[in-house]
Amino acid sequence: MHLPDRILMGPGPSDVHPAVLRAMSAPLLGHLDPDFLPILDEINDQLRQLFRTSNRVTFPVSATGSAGMEAVVVNLVEPGDTVVVGVKGVFGSRMAEVARRAGATVHTVEAPWGNAIDPQTFIDAVHRHEPVLAGLVHAETSTGVHQPVADIGAALAGTDTLFALDCVTSLAGVDVRIDDWHIDAAYAGTQKCLSVPPGLSPVTFSDAAIERVRNRSTPVQSWYLDLTLLLGYLDAEGGRTYHHTAPISMLYGLHAGLDLVLSEGLDARVARHERLGRMLHDGLASLGLPLLAEAGHRLPQLTTVGLPEGVDEAKWRTRLQDEHGIEVGGGLGEFAGRAWRIGLMGHSCQERNVLLVLEAIERLLSAR
């Protein structure tokens, strides 16, 4: 394998700390080994701290973030159910599509690319449609928008609607408070602000969500993602019944990555992302480049920036990679061909990376 040395400043994966890579290279225990199960329990405890939740059902799904999205939807939705999804980019659209494939009637609440969804508009839509599930993307990786959710959670608390939040890019990068915000189900990715390789999706479900799953009248359409079966293995009370073979090495990596997050401290980590994201935003603005996410709702860990008219963005992106070893992401959807997505996630979120990418972009601009 030819593996050039890259600095990963795209929309994920982010650079992985050497301690995580070391953990993944340990010889394996079996998934039912009495010395492995406590490691799984510790991971779930660590995840509860990151999600700021006391949810008993908190664990990593054995697949990537999009499978975490699917796990939340297919467990909580039955054919014929009504679902409301906020759509302001690729990942909101994806959640709506996953819900349709689960047999739901989906109503979307939309905002233009680069904008957050107005909380009151979303709350009104939920009151109007009375869905079983209302879903939002916290950190929209396609637009760099930071969606406010606390007021929505407060408004939906006590209703029959479960509130689901996509935390793939938000977890451990900006504040995430599952319990304070009355979130019933959330999913994340490992390859963003956790800086663990892609392959797992941490999820958490409230007791109300679990009760909904237990009271379904139809089986969950996915056997692999069926919570009631998964709990037989995950939960010591479930008797540790074999379901599928847990991805041992990825779990070793996740354990090490979560250790790093908790050693730094969640508040300190969020503050680091905030400070360096702002430094990047200010630097790009100084270079005369437009930030595409609306002011006040910009994610520090994922920045969408417009390129000057006439620039071949793919060619510039290739130059950044070939000349400096820096990976940034191209725009998606409405931003395709005219914007970049610059990630400052987890271990990639370092001041030296901000300085480097700003200097490299300045040189591309000057040499035009």
Next chain:
Amino acid sequence: MHLPDRILMGPGPSDVHPAVLRAMSAPLLGHLDPDFLPILDEINDQLRQLFRTSNRVTFPVSATGSAGMEAVVVNLVEPGDTVVVGVKGVFGSRMAEVARRAGATVHTVEAPWGNAIDPQTFIDAVHRHEPVLAGLVHAETSTGVHQPVADIGAALAGTDTLFALDCVTSLAGVDVRIDDWHIDAAYAGTQKCLSVPPGLSPVTFSDAAIERVRNRSTPVQSWYLDLTLLLGYLDAEGGRTYHHTAPISMLYGLHAGLDLVLSEGLDARVARHERLGRMLHDGLASLGLPLLAEAGHRLPQLTTVGLPEGVDEAKWRTRLQDEHGIEVGGGLGEFAGRAWRIGLMGHSCQERNVLLVLEAIERLLSAR
């Protein structure tokens, strides 16, 4: 993490070669990096060699073997379709359940635990029910039975029934010939005879299977496993469209593991499993222990063996682990509480392991 030193001789995961663990500890490339995509292409080429197929659509699903099973079923089955599944243990039952959750009417062809399914009985059932999909488990990990499939494939070739084969435990351990046997869809696991950590499921689909997927009248119920979407990323002709983030580190490990398989040579690897499996079977018989899979259909890589009356199998299994660091598996289903499953898979399939486990069992028996 407390990680005791184990020899993995259970039903998987098997011991992982150090070269695979080293590959997994390499810093990451992005999933769209022009230097990563050729690695993915090479993996798919390697997998074609292992499956002995020219199927264009051959790749690792980004989740474990059970998700590979689900990928095959949900892509090839639409609600209301008829499916025939051979059931002779846990994994046949699982395939039937996954098909039911995809909306199929499922007819099972059963054999007692420890027996193979009679090929003619299976063929007759397929002719009677004319299903869209007929599924069998090649190496039944719960019973240690090696299912003959070549005659079934020949009989179904040219009919409208697609033939699916579970190769989770068979691939690279016994002969697997997708094209010669007219298999339309197959899935495997990485943590068995490939000796790569769990987390990926190599799959392969014939052109007829892909045509079936493309002509569906309903969307695939799983967005994550939808082949038509996955091909946009996997296939250079698909434009390398982002679908989900590929599990980079696991793919590095798979690439290294497949290199090891192909360096040894498939025939040599199958012969090694055959020779050492027979040595284990003979040794267990010499100790007076009954082999639970019928003669003539015993897998070399997974042996089910009965324990003497009155033995507490869980306690003996714990002693084997605590005193000698050897993991074997307990019996499942009808064999629970009275049998062990001893794996000799991939890197765990070594003569020294056969000698060790036989000697350790002999001592347990003598000390009764």
